[in-house]
Amino acid sequence: MADYDISKAFEIIENELIDSMMRNFKNHRAEEEKEGYNWSQWQSEQLKSLEQYRRTNQKKYGKQFSTLNKKIEEMLKNAMADGNAKQEAEILKAIKKGFNVGKVSPSSTGEFFKVNDRKLDALINATKSDMKKAETAILRMSNDKYRKAIFNAQVYANSGAGTYEKAVDMAVKDMLQAGLNCVEYRNGARHTLSDYADMAIRTANKRAYLYGEGQKRQEWGISLVVVNSRQGGCPDCAQYIGRAFIDDVYSGGSKADGNYPLLSEAIAGGLFHPRCKDSTSTYYEGITSLEPVSNEEIAKMKERETLETKQQNAERQEKRYNRLAQHSLDENNKIKYQNRADDWHKSNMFYEDKLEQFINSADKQKFYKPIYDGDNIETFNRKVNNSNIVINAHKTTAYNNIYISDNVKLKRKHLHIFDKNITKVLEMLNESNSLNKPKILIVSPKEMMTNAIASYRPVENILNINSVYFTNTNLSVLQKDFACPDNPLSTILHELIHWQDAEKYRSKFGEITEFNKYCDYLDNIYLKKVARLYAKGYNVSDISNYAKIKFLNKEFDEVYTEYRVKKYLEG
Numbered sequence: 001m002a003d004y005d006i007s008k009a010f011e012i013i014e015n016e017l018i019d020s021m022m023r024n025f026k027n028h029r030a031e032e033e034k035e036g037y038n039w040s041q042w043q044s045e046q047l048k049s050l051e052q053y054r055r056t057n058q059k060k061y062g063k064q065f066s067t068l069n070k071k072i073e074e075m076l077k078n079a080m081a082d083g084n085a086k087q088e089a090e091i092l093k094a095i096k097k098g099f100n101v102g103k104v105s106p107s108s109t110g111e112f113f114k115v116n117d118r119k120l121d122a123l124i125n126a127t128k129s130d131m132k133k134a135e136t137a138i139l140r141m142s143n144d145k146y147r148k149a150i151f152n153a154q155v156y157a158n159s160g161a162g163t164y165e166k167a168v169d170m171a172v173k174d175m176l177q178a179g180l181n182c183v184e185y186r187n188g189a190r191h192t193l194s195d196y197a198d199m200a201i202r203t204a205n206k207r208a209y210l211y212g213e214g215q216k217r218q219e220w221g222i223s224l225v226v227v228n229s230r231q232g233g234c235p236d237c238a239q240y241i242g243r244a245f246i247d248d249v250y251s252g253g254s255k256a257d258g259n260y261p262l263l264s265e266a267i268a269g270g271l272f273h274p275r276c277k278d279s280t281s282t283y284y285e286g287i288t289s290l291e292p293v294s295n296e297e298i299a300k301m302k303e304r305e306t307l308e309t310k311q312q313n314a315e316r317q318e319k320r321y322n323r324l325a326q327h328s329l330d331e332n333n334k335i336k337y338q339n340r341a342d343d344w345h346k347s348n349m350f351y352e353d354k355l356e357q358f359i360n361s362a363d364k365q366k367f368y369k370p371i372y373d374g375d376n377i378e379t380f381n382r383k384v385n386n387s388n389i390v391i392n393a394h395k396t397t398a399y400n401n402i403y404i405s406d407n408v409k410l411k412r413k414h415l416h417i418f419d420k421n422i423t424k425v426l427e428m429l430n431e432s433n434s435l436n437k438p439k440i441l442i443v444s445p446k447e448m449m450t451n452a453i454a455s456y457r458p459v460e461n462i463l464n465i466n467s468v469y470f471t472n473t474n475l476s477v478l479q480k481d482f483a484c485p486d487n488p489l490s491t492i493l494h495e496l497i498h499w500q501d502a503e504k505y506r507s508k509f510g511e512i513t514e515f516n517k518y519c520d521y522l523d524n525i526y527l528k529k530v531a532r533l534y535a536k537g538y539n540v541s542d543i544s545n546y547a548k549i550k551f552l553n554k555e556f557d558e559v560y561t562e563y564r565v566k567k568y569l570e571g
Contacts (some may be wrong), residue, residue, distance in 0.1 A: 083212025
């Protein structure tokens with residue numbers, strides 16, 4: 001599970017807590033009497049609901065929190081392993097380029113490995129402990145906010161607020177504006193559980209990854225690193241970018257390793273602060289070039305950061321007023337808040353367009369965040385027709401979980417558009433909040449090994465995209481045999497419907513281990529659905545040429561998937 005997914009899971013929980021609270025206010029509306037509402041009776045009923053609300057949440061979300069905390073532990077261990085494996089691959093590449101290194105024997109560094117393992121365990125325990133405190137805090141705050149709203153509603157009613165609806169709206173306004181901001185930082189700022197989780201887990205994940213890299217460097221007797229990621233880097237950390245350091249934090253280095261400053265000194269100066277975009281890679285003397293950032297580059301970083309800050313603020317405000325509009329009982333308040341939400345949506349889109357222009361500007365795009373997420377590399381094994389091919393791919397900086405094969409060159413603009421289309425399709429399928437989204441792997445035609453534009457692999461939960469998807473100037477020609485060929489979402493939607501089918505299967509039967517068994521299951525289901533369409537006089541040929549071919553081949557899941565694509569895109 002990605003750190004983003006965990007943060008999103010906490011956001012869903014927060015929204016559910018608020019939704020449940022507001023449903024109780026709506027459902028327990030007192031009967032109107034000649035003198036008005038019997039607020040005492042209403043208050044008594046609400047307090048009973050509060051107790052039930054508390055017990056239900058403790059039982060329901062206690063289990064969810066436990067599952068998420070286990071995922072956090074798994075994620076941090078995987079991050080360390082990924083850093084370790086990636087670093088060995090990079091060291092071996094450097095050796096091929098002529099870097100001389102004598103591998104240190106495991107026995108001489110055994111204690112260091114133990115120390116790093118203990119550091120990882122301490123990191124896991126500290127992260128889980130902090131998350132448990134925050135989880136307890138959000139349940140406690142939801143109860144407190146509910147109780148406060150119950151009593152405040154009566155106060156506002158007695159003070160002349162008017163209707164029941166207006167009194168309740170006034171009682172919950174502050175809570176709906178702020179959300180359940182249960183975490184307080186040292187500077188007094190308050191944050192929601194999802195905001196805190198995003199920061200804390202990303203930071204912990206990065207540290208675990210660095211532990212893995214450092215452990216492998218120690219094994220090879222290497223301690224020099226260079227701070228990188230000037231593109232999209234932090235203006236506050238620009239002074240460290242492109243400079244070499246002795247890594248005395250993760251790689252066991254010391255001042256005796258050369259005439260370089262210590263990494264610990266840079267970290268003490270602010271490097272690797274929460275949500276820091278910068279990272280390190282191994283510095284190979286004689287091979288790695290050092291390129292400190294210029295004042296012009298720092299100015300561009302600041303420009304990008306300003307745009308991002310404004311866009312993120314607009315996005316938060318849009319969510320805030322949408323929440324107020326959604327939960328307000330008074331119709332006039334609903335209209336007022338929805339108008340404010342619409343205004344902030346326009347502002348959000350304005351700054352998003354500004355950022356996109358920044359990305360696409362030929363003279364500026366080199367200063368924007370890179371297409372790759374540092375040196376985050378993963379190995380994929382693709383099997384087609386008894387052939388096996390190993391694919392090394394870089395994780396991208398995209399919003400979705402997208403990887404690009406080392407054999408594929410992709411423009412930043414194309415990745416950005418593709419990423420946004422993935423998000424659109426997930427929203428279309430009501431799967432934006434899914435916690436098991438597929439890894440999306442963009443491969444070369446040779447690595448694809450078929451003529452397919454894309455294919456979803458349910459056993460591995462991987463969506464493969466043939467790079468011809470991006471190189472073909474006329475996508476409609478490439479999609480000519482499929483439903484809605486002129487729509488750029490057609491192929492993506494088709495494959496993500498396959499993923500959605502697989503998710504439904506996994507939720508019912510568990511993981512997919514036998515591909516043929518899974519296909520038989522789908523064909524059995526969709527044969528019946530296609531048969532019903534046929535009985536109603538529906539012409540499969542009207543869907544697409546691909547649907548017609550698959551119908552003749554009795555691949556009914558493909559037929560019905562094409563039918564659903566057409567329904568989604570054409571209504």
